[in-house]
Amino acid sequence: MGSMTEPRVPTTPDQRCIDDYRPIKVICIGAGMCGIAVGCLFPQHIPNLELTIYEKNADVGGTWLENHYPGLRPGKRLSGNSPRKLRTNIPPDLTPHVYQYTFASNPNWSRFYPPGAEFEEYLKTVAKKYDVYKNTKFRHRFISARWLEEQGQWEVTLRRLEDGVTITDLAEVIIKATGFVNDWRWPNVPGREKFTGTMLHTANWDDNFDPAGKKVAVLGYGSTGVQITPAIQPAVKQLDHYVRGRVWVPPGGGTNTEELIERGVQNNFDHSLEERKRFTENPELYLEFRKKQEAYCNNVQRIFFKDSEAQKQFTMFLDANLKETTKPKPWLYGVLRPEYAPGCRRLIMGQAWLECMQEENANIIPKDVKEFTENGIVDEDGVERHYDAIICATGFDTRLDSSGTPFIGRNGKPLSEVWDPDPVAYFGVNPEQMPNLFLMFGPNTAPFAGSIVHTFESTAHYIIKCVQKLQREYLKSMVCKPQALRNWIKHVDRHMSKTVMSDSCVTWFKRNKPDGRTITMWPGSAMNGHIGWKNPRFEDFEYTSWLPEDDTLAWLGNGCTVAELTGVGDTTNYMDYKDVSKILPVPTKDYVPPVLPAFGQKAPSEVNGAETNQQGLEQQHAALEHVDGNTIPSTALDAKAPAGTKLAASHEIAPLGPKVDPGTKRFPPPRPESGTETSSEE
Structure with missing residues (x-):
């Protein structure tokens, strides 16, 4: 021990x-x-x-390290002479521009849906960067x-x-x-040890397995199953996919289909070296692209509300796609079309799977597997089919x-x-x-x-x-x-x-x-x-x-902070002008700060009897640009807010410091002279 x-x-x-x-x-x-x-x-x-x-x-890396079954990328199939060592693809319901940390942007993804190996490498890179x-x-x-x-x-x-x-x-x-x-778990089917061919689980893949020219069965129709089948279908002699339920299949890239449509592609596209260079050299440009992709994902919440108009339209859209894609084998529409609403079961982002199942060497077997035999599989109707290999895409213990x-x-x-x-x-x-x-x-x-x-x-x-x-x-x-x-x-x-x-x-x-x-x-x-x-x-x-019941506030300590007691450190770390726009209300685009009188003079409204700019007075202690030669950071003035933004009343404002009499000079320090460093964000 x-x-x-x-x-x-x-x-x-x-x-x-x-x-x-x-x-x-x-x-x-x-x-x-x-x-x-x-x-x-x-x-x-x-x-x-x-x-x-x-x-x-x-x-x-977790699942990205462990899983390396065929399924290189959506919409692209492998040929018989394709490399055997493959990587899983990022599930195409989320592009990696969304499927990455907010604090660790990667502007260098090769494709909108890149190989899974890129994501594995991304995770390792992040882990190294942050120790x-x-x-x-x-x-x-x-x-x-x-x-x-x-x-x-x-x-x-x-x-x-x-x-x-x-x-x-x-x-x-x-x-x-x-x-x-x-x-990961093997399917709960008896007789697995009897099968004399090759039996694989996608979560424990053998990179030396070559499906070319073989009769192959695939069990499981979740994300893994619909990724692996289009990857191996062109290489195998025969492919039987056992699908015991019904599935909804969105076309294209799921929640990010809009980007595909804008670029005029069906399933995927490369990020050119020029585009990746622009993203790398201009982080704000890449952030804008990331926010666009994430906004697509965030804006689909409505389709999951039962009987909503958005849900009805989404169902009609998926139904039409299923009917159109299965035209070569019309009977598949009746086999696959669910009765439940889209989203009750996880949506299968497998348009490439649906398309490859229309090929002559591919079949969907809508039956449960009863048992494994020496030569293959017996289904629930007692029909036995023989295979060279059985691939279990039956997932994990969830x-x-x-x-x-x-x-x-x-x-x-x-x-x-x-x-x-x-x-x-x-x-x-x-x-x-x-x-x-x-x-x-x-x-x-x-x-x-x-x-x-x-x-x-x-x-x-x-x-x-x-x-x-x-x-x-x-x-x-x-x-x-x-x-x-x-x-x-x-x-x-x-x-x-x-x-x-x-x-x-x-x-x-x-x-x-x-x-x-x-x-x-x-x-x-x-x-x-x-x-x-x-x-x-x-x-x-x-x-x-750990504190006694009669002294639970002892954690407030000796009355000091470490910086105060030792003289080492920042005793004003609560003031950070680069974050001022996050603290103060952001003025509207057309906001004009009021003109203040010199010390001792009356305001224009008092002289002329005009109504004071109420909004300006409420904001004056936070939005003055010049008072006695002092300035506040430009972020408070230059930051933009959406049209129609309502400014808070003065009592709701988190001020830079205590409100002071106009005659005092307790305002934020002046901006540094030109050419000196500043923490303000222009």
Whole structure:
């Protein structure tokens, strides 16, 4: 057993500065996209942090590192002599211009939907840039975690894969960042060991497998299944795709079809070297392009409201596309056309799949698989078909069942019991009876519309605020109140009842129960979630403290900050003129600051009896350009606001400093002379 970190009981806070934060340790399980976000953001926002990220693989990347089945790019198929070592493509419901961190733009994507290898490389590059590797221990498999009430810590047990040794570690906070697509599973079909041909799972792909000239069966019709079939169809002798349900297939690029239409392409396009050079040299131009793509994604929320006009039009659009695409094999329309509303089951962004299934060597078998045999597959009707290879694109264990890797919370309660009958967590982040356990991509966090990466960042910032509170206020633990969790469940279920999720459909969104409870979707869009996670309701948590009940405010400290006491540091760090436009109301484009009289003179309105410019007076202390030779930063004056922006009343304004008599000189300092450095953004 490895060594254990000693519990750190906080020192007396009233003897410390308020910002001399106590040390706190955070363990994160997983270094995929969520874990990398933790590794990038937490050290920047949490002082005195000891962060350890444990990852079972040999590198960062999670599902992008592990998955490398054929399916290079949507709309492009592979030939028999194509390279065997391939990478999965980014799911074409989101272009990578949306599917990347807001703080780590990549202007160099080769295509609108590039090869998955580019995204894998992107994640590694981000991890290097933000020093995530420094805090990550690879080849460590998580086994279990147990809450130690007296110590206020989680005891985490792991297996070191390089030598098989079991180790333990302690931390005040644990973050589960393993996501949904982490634990791949074979299909629950008997006889797998009997099959004498090649059997593969897409999540455990053999790069040496060559499908050329073979009779191949594909099981599973989720995102993976519809990516791999068009990739191998031109190379195989025969392709049978077992599809036991019905699917909606949007054409083009899903939520970003508009960009394809604008560029006059059907499925994809290259970003030319010239365009990528412009994006690289002009970050504002690339930001504008990113915002355009993200706006496409954010603006589709309406189609998920049941019986809405947008939903009806979307259904008609998909129905027409399905009917048109299946004209070579019209019977497929009746086989594939769902009765449920689009979005109840995850939309299959597989136009290339739908097209390749019209080819002579490709067939859809709308039957369940009953068993595997020595030579192939027996379907539910008892029909046996022979194959050289069977590819299982049957995905992952998405039940959020943690019984195999238990978290034992307060009073010895395992998370698997807390999550019976369904997994729930307050705001998708904190489960009941699990103090200081926070989830990334937990239950009910996937947005209906918008970027899932935006969601990852929003939840990371939410957890950061929770950890900061634990650290700042000398709290031993925080966990959601039972009533708060019930309120959350009520809100989620009420929202789902108004959406397409209330339809009857078999989907892992509802644990494959047609009329089950939705466990994956956030009750709204990514933007809705961003605002919700940005504003934690700390009153919805129960706390235990290291401080005595009669002295819970001792964390306010000795009355000083570190900078004041030591003379080292910035004692005015709350003033940052480059951010002034984010603090002050932004004047409208046609706003003209009022003319103020010289000291001792009357205002023009007093002399002429004219009505004073009320808006100008309300803003004068924030929008003056020249007073006694002093100026304020240009951002407050030059920043633009949408037409019709209403300015706040004076009592709503966050001033640069206290309001002062016009005769004083307590205004922001003058701008630097020309040629000197300034933090103002022109």
